[in-house]
């Protein structure tokens with residue numbers, strides 16, 4: 001069981017995704033505004049990102065206090081009434097959220113069994129939810145199954161970065177890709193792209209796509225939506 005997964009990203013024409021490297025876009029919109037306005041148009045109240053991207057929303061990197069209690073390695077849902085979700089992978093317990101939401105979206109972290117009691121106590125005290133998704137790493141298949149079953153999420157936006165997107169695509173769990181392409185060439189070798197599958201390069205291209213729609217946006221921006229038609233053999 002899993003939600004329907006739409007990977008939504010804003011890229012240069014060569015697929016690179018670090019908007020901070022781009023010049024101002026025609027029409028004065030910055031890449032973050034373009035990303036948010038196009039993402040919002042889906043009307044989907046749940047987004048999922050990798051650790052590096054989630055760190056941008058996590059606040060100060062405070063030191064953990066010593067936990068005074070032993071904490072069971074079981075899933076913790078802090079807000080049963082939440083309807084909007086900000087979900088991030090954090091296998092090693094590196095993020096330090098002090099608030100339970102990102103602009104009203106309830107924070108849920110996907111953790112592994114290797115995280116400490118101190119970290120889990122910190123998340124509980126901050127009102128943050130967490131789901132156990134693997135022994136040492138976040139198993140993306142387990143994660144999506146829990147996102148559907150435990151949180152009841154039927155449609156999910158996968159929103160970067162390239163490493164985490166790559167892992168989810170490689171596992172065959174992406175249903176649709178929404179790519180907003182800005183009229184910029186980045187060209188920087190090694191700069192993160194929309195899909196950077198971790199580990200050795202797969203033997204063949206990761207997926208074949210079917211174009212669903214295309215829209216021309218102001219300022220020379222192109223918006224492509226694709227259905228993932230077939231995943232290549234690994």
Ligand SMILES: NC(=O)c1ccc[n+]([C@@H]2O[C@H](COP(=O)([O-])OP(=O)(O)OC[C@H]3O[C@@H](n4cnc5c(N)ncnc54)[C@H](OP(=O)(O)O)[C@@H]3O)[C@@H](O)[C@H]2O)c1
Nearest residue numbers: 009010017050051052053089138159160161162163164167
């Ligand atoms: N242009 C856009 O639309 C857009 C959208 C989103 C983000 N971004 C940008 O993308 C950049 C970050 O991209 P990124 O690729 O470096 O990082 P990322 O995908 O956000 O996070 C990657 C990290 O997630 C952790 N992780 C946990 N479970 C994982 C799993 N199963 N598979 C893979 N990784 C897993 C790993 O960290 P550990 O090994 O430490 O656990 C990994 O290094 C940021 O600069 C952000 O601003 C751009």
